Amino acid sequence: MLVQMNRHIATLIAAALVVSAAGCGESLNSHFVYSDQTEALMAEAQNGFPVKGDAEALPGAKQLVDERFGDPQSLNAWSKLPIDFGGLTGRVVETPDASVAIKELVLEFDGDVAVEQDSPLTLQFVTGAAAKGGDGPTVVVIEKWVAKDGKASLSATMNKDNAPVAGDVVVLNGGRVLQHGRGLYMRHCSHCHGTSGDGDGPTAQYLVPRPRDYRQGVFKFTSTNDIAKTSRDDLHRVLKNGIPGTYMPSFVPMLNEDDKHAVVEYVRFLAMRGEFEKKIGVELAPDFSKEAVAARIEGGESKSEIVESLREFLSEDMADSLEFVSDDLASAWTTADTDAAVITPDISRVPDTAESRRLGRELYLSKGINCADCHGIAGKGDGPQTTIFEKNPVTQQLYDTSGLHDVWDNVNQPRNLTRGIYRGGRRPVDLFRRIHAGIKGSRMPSFKIVPHEQIWHIVNYVLSIPFEIEPGHAPGINNTPVAPTPTP
Numbered sequence: 001m002l003v004q005m006n007r008h009i010a011t012l013i014a015a016a017l018v019v020s021a022a023g024c025g026e027s028l029n030s031h032f033v034y035s036d037q038t039e040a041l042m043a044e045a046q047n048g049f050p051v052k053g054d055a056e057a058l059p060g061a062k063q064l065v066d067e068r069f070g071d072p073q074s075l076n077a078w079s080k081l082p083i084d085f086g087g088l089t090g091r092v093v094e095t096p097d098a099s100v101a102i103k104e105l106v107l108e109f110d111g112d113v114a115v116e117q118d119s120p121l122t123l124q125f126v127t128g129a130a131a132k133g134g135d136g137p138t139v140v141v142i143e144k145w146v147a148k149d150g151k152a153s154l155s156a157t158m159n160k161d162n163a164p165v166a167g168d169v170v171v172l173n174g175g176r177v178l179q180h181g182r183g184l185y186m187r188h189c190s191h192c193h194g195t196s197g198d199g200d201g202p203t204a205q206y207l208v209p210r211p212r213d214y215r216q217g218v219f220k221f222t223s224t225n226d227i228a229k230t231s232r233d234d235l236h237r238v239l240k241n242g243i244p245g246t247y248m249p250s251f252v253p254m255l256n257e258d259d260k261h262a263v264v265e266y267v268r269f270l271a272m273r274g275e276f277e278k279k280i281g282v283e284l285a286p287d288f289s290k291e292a293v294a295a296r297i298e299g300g301e302s303k304s305e306i307v308e309s310l311r312e313f314l315s316e317d318m319a320d321s322l323e324f325v326s327d328d329l330a331s332a333w334t335t336a337d338t339d340a341a342v343i344t345p346d347i348s349r350v351p352d353t354a355e356s357r358r359l360g361r362e363l364y365l366s367k368g369i370n371c372a373d374c375h376g377i378a379g380k381g382d383g384p385q386t387t388i389f390e391k392n393p394v395t396q397q398l399y400d401t402s403g404l405h406d407v408w409d410n411v412n413q414p415r416n417l418t419r420g421i422y423r424g425g426r427r428p429v430d431l432f433r434r435i436h437a438g439i440k441g442s443r444m445p446s447f448k449i450v451p452h453e454q455i456w457h458i459v460n461y462v463l464s465i466p467f468e469i470e471p472g473h474a475p476g477i478n479n480t481p482v483a484p485t486p487t488p
């Protein structure tokens with residue numbers, strides 16, 4: 001079992017592209033932090049076990065994360081994840097003379113190789129003996145590239161023990177996108193969102209609402225259905241429009257299309273890192289958090305028995321769990337980018353008439369739907385739910401502050417709908433999606449069971465609230481004539 005575990009890790013590392021910060025000219029002296037959940041594990045679960053006799057080293061939670069994601073100075077790009085790390089995949093076609101040290105290779109790539117003056121072509125071996133490290137380099141610089149016959153002269157000699165052979169997979173300029181994204185993120189985003197994407201940068205403490213902590217992998221303003229993650233398009237839209245009514249700015253003048261692409265991929269990278277760490281914590285915490293260990297000791301187990309059971313868990317069960325967890329993660333993020341995940345109304349917007357708004361208000365107040373329970377009968381965001389005291393669902397302790405709380409444990413004030421400021425966009429279809437899917441991570445629930453026609457009536461009503469003279473008496477309700485709001 002031990003052997004199997006280590007083989008698993010070896011493949012993983014082979015599949016990771018090392019993205020070094022060298023040559024970036026930025027100062028990146030900060031590190032990724034670990035979550036509170038990881039820090040709450042017993043020391044051995046955090047740090048693993050060193051080599052002991054015949055037994056190989058077993059990585060703990062921290063190393064399991066670092067192996068796959070690295071840190072800001074040297075990011076790892078774990079190719080299993082649906083992130084465009086940058087780089088061109090190809091393979092070795094021929095090694096002119098494998099019996100002696102290798103300096104030349106014939107390669108083919110799945111696209112055109114662009115040679116730029118100031119940035120050297122780097123080549124990373126992803127499979128085969130050369131990928132395994134050993135004495136020889138796994139990342140080499142191509143000194144000379146002859147496109148017409150695919151000949152590459154390497155800057156370093158690869159010795160024959162770990163020489164590449166025909167068929168080995170290589171990546172050219174691996175990680176360039178991620179590297180570019182990191183640079184932009186550190187400059188434009190980290191002072192609010194934090195180096196690790198934990199929403200805890202130096203400016204964050206002064207902001208309400210707080211900058212998003214990406215590490216739960218939960219994003220609020222998406223076009224996707226209630227169980228799907230955010231899509232790349234959604235993240236692009238947030239960068240373009242910012243989030244109205246919050247400190248999240250628009251980055252239109254600062255970032256061009258390539259920049260936005262790179263920074264979106266980097267946000268996805270930070271989110272997946274956080275989620276992966278969280279899922280490892282979920283595997284380990286029930287039996288190996290400091291708290292669980294104290295309870296086990298109270299129940300009569302000895303510390304050494306517990307440590308032994310951890311060793312067993314890490315060597316026998318962890319590999320399978322991680323395989324499952326990472327498949328899940330990759331598929332969830334991939335699904336969010338498909339058309340099927342996007343909410344498309346069955347019918348187009350119903351005409352914005354006085355009757356539609358009246359029906360919308362009726363639904364808004366109705367027992368079954370009851371938007372007023374949170375948003376209040378006048379839409380001011382002051383419904384009865386805002387005065388209750390809730391328990392934190394994880395700790396089961398009452399929160400100090402009254403009202404609803406989101407998954408980041410911040411007070412989650414229902415929106416004041418009289419202001420007409422919509423964080424997720426003000427087009428009718430944006431509001432349709434907000435009501436259909438709810439706002440993920442927040443207490444705004446999904447109303448996907450409500451027929452689409454009725455959702456449109458509610459949208460028409462919500463868009464009229466800022467113009468109400470008194471609750472339920474917008475121009476257009478009670479037969480006051482009204483100028484319809486524009487259709488998309």
Ligand code: HEC
Pocket residue numbers: 184185188189190191192193203207208209210211212218219220221222230235238239243246247248249251263264267423
């Ligand atoms: C001045 C502080 C600030 C800066 C700078 C900033 N953000 Fe934000 N960002 C916020 C706040 C505040 C929110 C949360 C708004 C909310 O919850 O409604 C947010 C939310 C987000 C979200 C979450 C969207 C969602 O659907 O949940 C993303 C993604 C995001 N920011 C990306 C970025 C990126 C990328 C950058 C840099 C290019 C950046 N932000 C720079 C403050 C900032």
Ligand code: HEC
Pocket residue numbers: 220364369370371372373374375385404406412413414415417421422423424425431434435439442443444445447458462
């Ligand atoms: C259980 C409480 C709750 C109920 C019920 C509820 N909401 Fe909300 N709603 C919220 C909260 C909380 C927010 C703010 C979420 C955030 O941005 O973090 C919100 C936000 C909104 C927004 C702002 C969207 C944006 O882009 O800024 C709209 C519009 C809205 N709700 C409409 C409705 C409508 C219409 C209904 C009924 C169909 C409804 N809500 C039912 C709690 C609720």
